[in-house]
Amino acid sequence: MYRYGFYGFINIYSLLLMASIIFSMYASRKVKSSYERFSLVRGKTGLTGEQVAKRLLSKNGITYINVVPGRGILTDHYNHSTEIISLSEGVFSSNSISAIAIAAHEVGHAIQKNRGYSFFKFRDAIAGPAQFASKTSWMMIVIGILLTRTAYITQANLLIDIGIILFATITLFHLITLPVELNASRRALEELSDSGIIFEDEKPAVKSVLSGAAMTYVAALSVSLVQLLRVLAIRDRN
Secondary structure, eight states: OOOOOGGGOOHHHHHHHHHHHHHHHHHHHHHHHHHHHHTTSBOTTOOOHHHHHHHHHHHTTOOSOEEEEOOSSSOOEEETTTTEEEEOHHHHTOOBHHHHHHHHHHHHHHHHHHTTOHHHHHHHHHHHHHHHHHHHHHHHHHHHHHHTTSSOHHHHHHHHHHHHHHHHHHHHHHHHHHHHHHHHHHHHHHHHHHTTSSOGGGHHHHHHHHHHHHHHHHHHHHHHHHHHHHHHHHHHHO
16 A cells, blocks of 8 residues: 655655654643743742752752753753753742742652662663764765665665664663653652642642653654654665
8 A cells, every 4th residue: 555655765654754743743832831831820839949959859868969040941951960950040940830840850860860760870871872873873874875876785785774773772762761751750749749849739730741741752752763664664675
């Protein structure tokens, strides 16, 4: 039913890629809308993102991490190399539900490292190779495709194979990232609840912010998987 197009790009892969891209756009919009909606809702305790992060870190006996203000929107992150949690402009000084949820999520990552969470360590181990792969995988594949038009067919297939291995590394990184992010969100909700920073009626709002963010990682994985299928189709065609 589906016929091969140029170098293994077949209709079904194009449709899957389009669907995954649309889902990515939806996920991006979802996280942004959840953030904006609950950035207008004040947490009942009145604690800012900075205060939430510091309180949860102290609660878990993590005293070596600095919480600093960052720039931009939704640029919050935990840098485990420098032991710094950077909270964006709308989170650091805000006492909104969004700020509370995001700050707690980043602390969730710090707790993962502190407790030796296996998926966190695994993601850290392949982060470097995945970054290298993101810069070189398609280059290898494209050069390999061009060489298939010459007498160097063996070298061409070798380059495509290397490109596929590199691309598989990227997909693996996205696959490992998903449980890391979901676990950080679960820890965030538990920590906020156990410490009394949020009340029972605030949990749905916090979950909405956290689940919206999680969707972006699901979307990234889906796009990567479809692209991996496409490069495998290219290799199969050759």
